[in-house]
Ligand SMILES: Nc1ncnc2c1ncn2[C@@H]1O[C@H](COP(=O)(O)OP(=O)(O)O)[C@@H](O)[C@H]1O
């Protein structure tokens with residue numbers, strides 16, 4: 726068993742390093758936003774600070790929208806102590822599981838996104854690498870690029886990123902059968918078609934800021 730204060734390396738994401746640890750007798754994932762030397766310091770420091778704070782705040786709102794996501798136990802300047810999700814990335818789940826399990830989980834992810842959008846939260850980096858599956862439960866993680874917005878175009882970008890990362894048309898349809906619960910579904914899909922027609926778009930997570 727891991728003792729408090731004995732952190733173990735867990736994963737390295739695009740902007741953070743994750744460690745598991747014990748905290749008040751629970752397993753936690755500490756997400757440290759690490760220095761990015763390709764950014765000048767005057768940008769890097771405030772950016773890491775503001776993403777850390779906004780991620781905590783968006784996770785809180787996601788919970789209020791009944792979207793399963795890790796609890797936030799502690800907020801530091803550049804790091805968050807999050808509840809540990811004992812699961813696999815949706816990306817790996819899709820690789821290794823049967824079609825029926827995949828459609829069920831992906832539909833649940835669609836329902837979750839509908840709840841999130843209804844409450845005015847946009848995820849900002851909604852891919853199969855930022856959704857985790859723990860048994861039957863679907864957790865949303867990594868809200869660092871998210872924002873508070875009810876803008877249909879921003880919502881459409883969440884759907885577009887998931888569409889691209891799901892890969893198959895069939896899986897995407899299962900996802901939409903869940904997301905279709907959203908009242909503004911039609912409007913978001915029109916925006917999505919518009920974005921795809923333009924063929925050129927800038928997605929925050931690709932900008933590499
Ligand atoms: N709460 C958590 N519980 C367990 N694993 C996590 C948790 N949060 C993140 N991870 C793992 O760490 C990886 C990177 O975390 P993420 O928040 O996506 O960081 P980044 O912003 O750098 O992409 C995830 O893909 C996942 O494997």
Ligand SMILES: [Mg+2]
Pocket residue numbers: 738739854855867
């Ligand atoms: Mg991530």
